[in-house]
Amino acid sequence: NAGVTQTPKFQVLKTGQSMTLQCAQDMNHEYMSWYRQDPGMGLRLIHYSVGAGITDQGEVPNGYNVSRSTTEDFPLRLLSAAPSQTSVYFCASSSVRRQDRTGELFFGEGSRLTVL
């Protein structure tokens, strides 16, 4: 029972490098999202998607891109990493179908990113 799987778990980048954080879920959830977690600031929504081909910005989208080509996958791309993007990133998903809707988000284990 995999749930939400994120890779990599740890990554160190240099300023200006690019990378992609991968997220996959096997629960057939329509809704997927990316949060970043910073001390004293809780979780802040970066981008989200309510289905394949549909994405939208959250609270802190600058510096990040997403795409949703399949229901299962929702990668987060950093095009030119900056030290301010040092954080722990969480992918989360949920069902939006009326009969399955509980409001609960299912989280991955997180990806710790350090930008030097």
Add this chain to the structure above:
Amino acid sequence: GDSVTQMEGPVTLSEEAFLTINCTYTATGYPSLFWYVQYPGEGLQLLLKATKADDKGSNKGFEATYRKETTSFHLEKGSVQVSDSAVYFCALSANDYKLSFGAGTTVTVRA
């Protein structure tokens, strides 16, 4: 916009002590309210929830009651254990999938 304010930590307790973490919210309409818990090195997991006024959510000895009149959803546990050491997040959802989180409260329980 929708927002959640929860008490700042960190909170340090002895085993079997009473725990309360305050949470208040601002939202239009009638949001659903949640408490999530994050154990060290793990992602967040749902602890309990309430979807309408006066509902009480409960799980693992934790309780929280949705108080519309005070816009609050305080988390309580009567007797904490070392295994309850974690970060606790209050959250709300004005629709059924987008959540807004509080800053989190770190709780450490000492034997």
